[in-house]
Amino acid sequence: MVFKDELRQFVTDNFMFGKPCEGFADDDSFIERGIIDSTAVMELIAFLEARYRIKLQDQELIPDNFDSINKLARFVANRLEPNHTAELDAGRVLLGPTSFQLAGTDGPDT
């Protein structure tokens, strides 16, 4: 699946800054390996919605859907129309913009 490579690249670039954890595998839990913190998941959601033009429902925002490369890939595959997936695999279409905008720079403070 093309988009699995794309998801791995996004996670590696944006959450690990090009330095994957040692032995990082597609089944590894983002939470357990400390790859995604409390707000980074929103960044991931924004990416999925913008890149694949899907709208995520609150009840879908659970680790079962997002907590590894493989889970993400499965979730995206299920949400995309079959023909879109096939076309994407074949590299024939580009879905949505590659850049997206989120506002705010927050974090707990003392």
Place this chain on the structure above:
Amino acid sequence: MCGIAGKFNFDGAPVAPESLRGMIRMLAHRGPDDTGFHAEHGVGLAHARLSIIDLAGGQQPMGNEDSSLWIIFNGEIFNYVELREELLRKGHRFSTRADTEVILHLYEEKGEDCVRYLNGQWAFAIWDDQRRRLFLSRDRLGVRPLFYTQVNKAFIFGSEIKAIFAHPGVTREIDVHGLDEVFTYWCTIPPTTLFRNIHELPPGHSITVDAGGIVVRPYWDNQFERESGVVAPSREQGYAEELLQLLIDATQIRLRSDVPVGAYLSGGLDSTVTTALVKKYTNARLRTFSVAFDDAEFDESAFQADAVRFLDTEHQEIRCSKNQIGEVFPDVIWHTEKPVLRTAPAPMYLLSRLVQKCGYKVVVTGEGADEVLGGYDIFKETKIRRFWQSQPDSRMRPTLLRRLYPYLQNVQNQPDAYRKAFFHINVDRNLQPFFSHLPRWQLTAKLRMFFSDTVNAEIGADDGFSKVRSRLPQSYSSWDSFRQAQYLETKFLLPGYILSSQGDRVAMAHSVEGRFPFLDHRVVEFASRLPVSLKMKVLNEKYLLKRCAAGLIPPSVLKRHKQPYRAPEACSFLESSAREYMEELLSPEQLQRDGIFDHRAVGLLQAKFRKGTAIGIKDNMGLVGIVSTQLLVHQFINRFESRMTPDGV
């Protein structure tokens, strides 16, 4: 308030006056009113003075009657009036009205134990000529700074590291362990600093230096008593009255000054209380100062206005934009002398500039109340996590996590499952002592991914927070996690960031002295004996202080939701002049030359900010930390000589 610097030659060789002059010039901002020197028998003392008490007679270095003792002193001893009377009764004769002379006579009377009698904020050095011994001390909570090094058979010290670097022969290298500490705990853990072989004297410690060597000793630490259970409502009033009396006295003695005293007014509970107390016990019209932000997310000016109206003060504010923060940030780092992960010191730097322009040298502030009386969100977070931990399968208990950080939209919006994962409760037995701080420290330590491979190799593997562990008192394990959290905040972050990077260093950059009634050691010790339920009643923070404050401050401030002091973060570097220096300092070539950060990782982080997709605390801390570290390297390692002008800075 002043700057001090000095040198002791272990072999007794005379100290060259020009080396002292070079050092003290670097501290001109701390003491613009006068400079003084004293050298004899292998020791040299230098002083830059900010005149506050006994304007005519308080010059330093100051000797005793027979010149057997000499002192240089940065700070204030607020109980000097009472100590002076006691010493007079014991036959001591005084030639000035200054608090400095009181320390000298108290040293004659009590020796090195003199520090136990002082109520104040200090860093001083006393040369005891008869013993050929130098005695240095720093106040209990670390309000005033003191650094030292040993090089070429000499002990060299100063209020700021830049004074030590001005001494010939002192090398300037980054200590990657200090860097790692900032990128984990948000501050260094003394004696480590950001520079190799430069040490910070920990708060509550003294040093003696003589031909036999250097001995560092503690004389005070914050000690909590065991939890004494729930307090009956009938007894709460008694505690509240006792706290109020202590705060009144702590404030009154902090008004002792021969120059006018102003006050910072943030719009929060703490500074409104201290301002109200100052107002109540001073006859002069009170001047207050505050920071307002262009960005409504950070702005508290509506509450500041309420306080000004209620307390009838003469008020001035600076309006702070992200561009201003970016513009002054290099100067801020010149003063903090360590990286910061937050830009919050920058508005405080701008505020002290306003105070200086208004002709004020002294301000009373509310610093310390959150640590001492239980105000921080991390205490609330700890309570909620412990409550949840006691029934891990509960569905309802983790929903309380939503009560945390109501002012942070991103945290509020995150899915529950992820909120639960971040504020986790399954903590290894070995890490239980740090239960309260693990989410913060583990998140921050992720920033190590930006360090170069060389730096990460030198730092070594994660050591389970062993440095902090080694500083904990024996009784620590008997305290509940709320008190443990209080200890960690008061012991490390308070002196290492709040009172230094966001306190002394950015205030003294403009010759402004802060005074902190909540950090009077009597208030701190009283609070340490208080049951936790009086600090945070259920989830109501600073409960006892609020009881004291009723009627003293406007109801709107008393009842408001706590909003921690925050400022625009990494976005401050994305426009105007800041962008220019950031891109230069963070260019792949510069990063490779300096060798601290991995240029590819930093490049990807910058790309996220350029795209506008960096929203998390980690990304923001990362960029602010990297920019501030690079500014530190630029100013202290690569180009330090250019800052050694005849006028200091």
